[in-house]
Amino acid sequence: SQQGEEDPQALSIQEGENATMNCSYKTSINNLQWYRQNSGRGLVHLILIRSNEREKHSGRLRVTLDTSKKSSSLLITASRAADTASYFCATDDNYGQNFVFGPGTRLSVLP
Amino acid sequence: DSGVTQTPKHLITATGQRVTLRCSPRSGDLSVYWYQQSLDQGLQFLIQYYNGEERAKGNILERFSAQQFPDLHSELNLSSLELGDSALYFCASSVESGGGELFFGEGSRLTVL
Numbered sequence: 001s002q003q004g005e006e007d008p009q010a011l012s013i014q015e016g017e018n019a020t021m022n023c024s025y026k027t028s029i030n031n032l033q034w035y036r037q038n039s040g041r042g043l044v045h046l047i048l049i050r051s052n053e054r055e056k057h058s059g060r061l062r063v064t065l066d067t068s069k070k071s072s073s074l075l076i077t078a079s080r081a082a083d084t085a086s087y088f089c090a091t092d093d094n095y096g097q098n099f100v101f102g103p104g105t106r107l108s109v110l111p
Numbered sequence: 112d113s114g115v116t117q118t119p120k121h122l123i124t125a126t127g128q129r130v131t132l133r134c135s136p137r138s139g140d141l142s143v144y145w146y147q148q149s150l151d152q153g154l155q156f157l158i159q160y161y162n163g164e165e166r167a168k169g170n171i172l173e174r175f176s177a178q179q180f181p182d183l184h185s186e187l188n189l190s191s192l193e194l195g196d197s198a199l200y201f202c203a204s205s206v207e208s209g210g211g212e213l214f215f216g217e218g219s220r221l222t223v224l
Contacts, residue, residue, distance in 0.1 A: 033212065042113060042201060042215035043154075088154065092209055098167045099144060099213060101154040 006089055010106040019076040021105040023089030024069075030092045032065055034074050037086045037104070046074075046087075079109045114138065117202050117216035125224055129190040132219045136183055136204030142166070143185040144205075144213060145177055149198040160185055161208040192223045 007022045023032070031050050035043040049056045049065045049072065056063045062075040076083055086104040114137035124130055136143050145157040156169035160179035171177075174192075179185040189196060199220050203213040 030209070035213075035215075040199070040218075040220075042115075042217045043203075043213070044113075044215070045212045048212060090213075098156060098169065099159075099209075100156050100169070101146075103153040 006087070006102045006105040008105060009103070010108070012108040012110065013079055015079060015081055015109055015111050017079055019079050019083070019107055019109070021074045021087050021107070023072045023074070023102055025072075025089075025091045025102075026070065027093070029067075032063075032072050033090045034061075034063060034072075035088045035090060035101070037088065039085075043088065076107075079107075081109050081111045083107060084109045113214040113216065115202060115204050115214050115216035117200075117219050119219055120217065121220050121222075123222045123224065124192060126192055126194060128192050128223075129188065130192065130221065132187045132189070132200050132202075132221075134185045134187070134202030134204075134216060136185070136202075137214050140204035140206050140214070141183065142205045142208055143179055143183070144203040145171075145185070145187050146201040146203065147198045148201060148218070149195075152198075154201075157187070159209075166208055189221070192221075194223050197221055197223045 033048045034046040037043045047058050060077045065072045086106050088101045088104045090101045092099050116135040118133045141162045144159045147155045157171040158177050159167040177187045199218045201218045203215045205211045
């Protein structure tokens with residue numbers, strides 16, 4: 001069964017706008033990671049946030065983690081057409097194993 | 112390029128057949144993960160190996176088996192194939208046994224006719 005659930009399932013925005021995706025999970029985690037997948041390609045790691053961290057930045061990406069609500073959000077600022085892809089959150093269990101991915105958010109950035 | 116190599120890239124076979132998918136992890140990575148991605152099931156974790164030993168098991172069918180060899184490459188064997196096994200199969204590797212960044216291959220697309 002899937003641990004993480006992304007929301008929304010699909011998101012369509014204009015270039016230059018910000019995109020926010022959310023991830024909720026069910027059980028205690030060690031880390032939460034976000035990945036990106038271009039259509040039919042392998043997943044690419046974006047950012048990892050540990051369970052004792054609340055916020056992390058990487059370039060135009062900002063990730064937050066609220067362990068009390070068992071949720072995380074990924075914010076992409078000043079989006080570009082090249083950001084069009086599916087975005088997945090992944091969680092591992094307290095042993096750092098069983099990496100489980102959510103169903104993903106399909107982001108379309110329109111030029 | 113992630114450094115993870117998967118072969119074959121595409122595979123078409125018939126129901127009831129058996130196939131083997133191969134994965135070479137990034138140099139130095141000891142952990143290998145296998146995932147199945149289909150339209151209706153999303154990305155499903157199948158199994159993880161670390162330095163030749165099975166470390167974690169997910170939703171892997173009994174018809175499927177995997178192993179990691181001493182040179183750290185891994186193979187996923189799928190037998191008695193059914194139409195529903197058609198999917199993208201991804202291999203990922205990481206340095207650690209758990210908790211670290213995963214590096215994904217480009218996948219093996221299996222079509223069962």
